[in-house]
Amino acid sequence: MADDLKILVIDEDPVRAAILKEGLGDAGHLRVEWIADTSNLYMRITALDPDVVLIDLENPNRDVLEQMFQVSREVKRPIAMFVDQSDTAMITASVDAGVSAYIVDGLKKERIKSILDMTISRFNAFSRLQQELDETKTQLEERKIIDRAKGILMQQKGIGEEEAYALLRKNAMNQKKKIAEVAASLVSAADLLS
Amino acid sequence: MNSQSPLTIVRAGFIPLVDCAVLAVAREKGFAESQGINLQLNKEASWANIRDRLNIGQFDVAHMLAAMPIAASLGVGHIKVPMVAPMALGFGGNAITVSHTLYNELKDTGADLGDPLSGAQALRQVVDKRRGDNAEPLSFGQVFPFSCHNYQLRYWMASAGIDPDRDVRLVVIPPPFMVESLEAGQVDGFCVGEPWNAQAADQDVGVVLIRPGRFWPTGPEKVLGMQERWASENPDTLKALLPALNEAATWADDPANRAELAALLSGPAYLDVSEAVVLTALDSDLDFHSGVQCEDALWLYAQMVRWGQTPLSKEAEQGVCRTYRPDLLTDALGDAPPSVPVDDVAPLDGVLFDAADVPGYIAKLTIKN
Numbered sequence: 001m002a003d004d005l006k007i008l009v010i011d012e013d014p015v016r017a018a019i020l021k022e023g024l025g026d027a028g029h030l031r032v033e034w035i036a037d038t039s040n041l042y043m044r045i046t047a048l049d050p051d052v053v054l055i056d057l058e059n060p061n062r063d064v065l066e067q068m069f070q071v072s073r074e075v076k077r078p079i080a081m082f083v084d085q086s087d088t089a090m091i092t093a094s095v096d097a098g099v100s101a102y103i104v105d106g107l108k109k110e111r112i113k114s115i116l117d118m119t120i121s122r123f124n125a126f127s128r129l130q131q132e133l134d135e136t137k138t139q140l141e142e143r144k145i146i147d148r149a150k151g152i153l154m155q156q157k158g159i160g161e162e163e164a165y166a167l168l169r170k171n172a173m174n175q176k177k178k179i180a181e182v183a184a185s186l187v188s189a190a191d192l193l194s
Numbered sequence: 195m196n197s198q199s200p201l202t203i204v205r206a207g208f209i210p211l212v213d214c215a216v217l218a219v220a221r222e223k224g225f226a227e228s229q230g231i232n233l234q235l236n237k238e239a240s241w242a243n244i245r246d247r248l249n250i251g252q253f254d255v256a257h258m259l260a261a262m263p264i265a266a267s268l269g270v271g272h273i274k275v276p277m278v279a280p281m282a283l284g285f286g287g288n289a290i291t292v293s294h295t296l297y298n299e300l301k302d303t304g305a306d307l308g309d310p311l312s313g314a315q316a317l318r319q320v321v322d323k324r325r326g327d328n329a330e331p332l333s334f335g336q337v338f339p340f341s342c343h344n345y346q347l348r349y350w351m352a353s354a355g356i357d358p359d360r361d362v363r364l365v366v367i368p369p370p371f372m373v374e375s376l377e378a379g380q381v382d383g384f385c386v387g388e389p390w391n392a393q394a395a396d397q398d399v400g401v402v403l404i405r406p407g408r409f410w411p412t413g414p415e416k417v418l419g420m421q422e423r424w425a426s427e428n429p430d431t432l433k434a435l436l437p438a439l440n441e442a443a444t445w446a447d448d449p450a451n452r453a454e455l456a457a458l459l460s461g462p463a464y465l466d467v468s469e470a471v472v473l474t475a476l477d478s479d480l481d482f483h484s485g486v487q488c489e490d491a492l493w494l495y496a497q498m499v500r501w502g503q504t505p506l507s508k509e510a511e512q513g514v515c516r517t518y519r520p521d522l523l524t525d526a527l528g529d530a531p532p533s534v535p536v537d538d539v540a541p542l543d544g545v546l547f548d549a550a551d552v553p554g555y556i557a558k559l560t561i562k563n
Binding site for chain 2: 038039040042043057058059060061062063064065066067069070081083088091092095100
């Protein structure tokens with residue numbers, strides 16, 4: 001299903017942009033341009049003359065697009081934000097995903113709906129990936145600190161690994177804290193005393 | 195307010211600019227809390243984000259460019275969402291800065307560049323000369339279609355017969371990128387709030403030419419905006435919030451608190467710049483008193499009409515006065531808000547603004563869109 005729409009993706013995150021570009025390509029949108037560095041953005045968008053612009057919400061350059069709503073000498077085809085007057089669900093979904101879509105004047109909304117749906121789902125998928133990555137990192141850090149705390153206890157009290165872990169867990173339960181937190185205070189106390 | 199009762203949460207959006215001070219101070223100095231409000235502040239990257247999050251109810255109130263709630267209420271540029279602005283968050287603070295190249299060209303005309311009108315006339319000569327030489331038109335940066343920055347540049351240029359839509363190019367550039375755009379030669383000048391003018395001068399990238407406060411009628415630069423629906427559904431919260439913000443404004447305006455304010459704003463939760471930069475900005479003509487008036491809104495509406503953003507209509511004019519709501523602040527304070535000092539600036543183009551006759555004012559202007 002080929003489509004001749006020219007889509008411009010403005011995103012400083014190359015991974016997210018790649019994920020989106022791939023999704024758009026799979027859906028038959030092959031004319032996808034990506035801008036990461038946003039200097040002189042207004043003139044560059046004008047030169048590219050896209051049908052659809054997708055921009056992430058952390059990007060201050062979103063306000064540059066707002067200017068293009070108005071007819072001017074440079075902007076031959078004014079763009080508008082893709083929203084439905086009747087329904088805020090679309091804006092809510094895209095704000096939650098962290099992306100916004102702009103379309104050139106005169107483009108039929110039905111042609112764009114699937115592109116925005118795809119963009120929202122790819123942005124959400126990227127956030128989930130990032131969250132999983134963050135969680136994995138935290139878990140790794142926590143495991144490291146628990147191992148160190150266990151080592152300290154084993155050495156100081158002359159006990160085995162299982163007993164050291166049980167001691168940490170008991171303390172955590174008594175203090176209503178996470179094992180990693182108790183381990184972290186033990187490690188920093190040990191560092192202070194050493 | 196009973197100290198035992200839980201705090202009411204108010205979610206506010208702001209852009210990291212010096213005039214977010216009132217919101218920051220209300221939270222950090224306890225003015226909101228002593229009124230029973232937990233003021234949750236969310237830093238945003240663009241005015242468009244602020245507008246969208248207000249529209250979908252993720253923010254209750256927000257730091258907005260003075261013309262934004264008017265545009266929202268009229269449905270200009272975006273979906274129509276009735277907004278109200280009961281108080282201002284900042285006045286002044288903008289400046290027009292130009293590149294060294296343009297500054298030298300302006301100086302070569304022999305004009306007194308310290309005078310707003312002579313400066314604009316000098317610019318006219320440069321613009322005409324460039325047209326004669328078939329050179330690219332001059333480019334100027336501003337921050338948003340519905341910003342005082344946009345209207346101030348246009349008003350200033352038009353006073354000397356420059357048509358901002360034909361004779362020059364006006365582009366939106368987010369404030370943090372202004373100085374680098376000037377340095378890279380992508381624009382020849384800009385109108386922006388502080389600290390960016392001071393920074394351009396410090397880095398010797400440009401020259402601060404004129405402060406629009408010299409020719410722009412007194413009126414808010416930023417306001418506290420909210421959906422009309424939120425204001426009418428949460429009258430008690432609004433009555434607690436507005437006095438808190440009013441106290442914060444008084445605190446922020448007190449010169450005795452200047453150093454503490456600079457330290458607070460320079461932190462990572464707010465502007466995340468050096469204290470020195472914030473201090474320079476506070477030294478500009480920026481201040482934080484709180485009143486808005488229907489006339490201020492009509493002046494901004496007249497700019498929107500003049501530059502073709504919205505058509506003239508009696509209905510719109512009435513809508514504009516339902517957006518700026520000084521009565522809400524008066525109700526909340528139980529008294530009239532501190533009066534706004536009026537400096538009578540003579541109109542640069544000689545055309546007096548009459549808030550009671552916007553169509554008549556527009557008719558008298560020669561340059562418009």
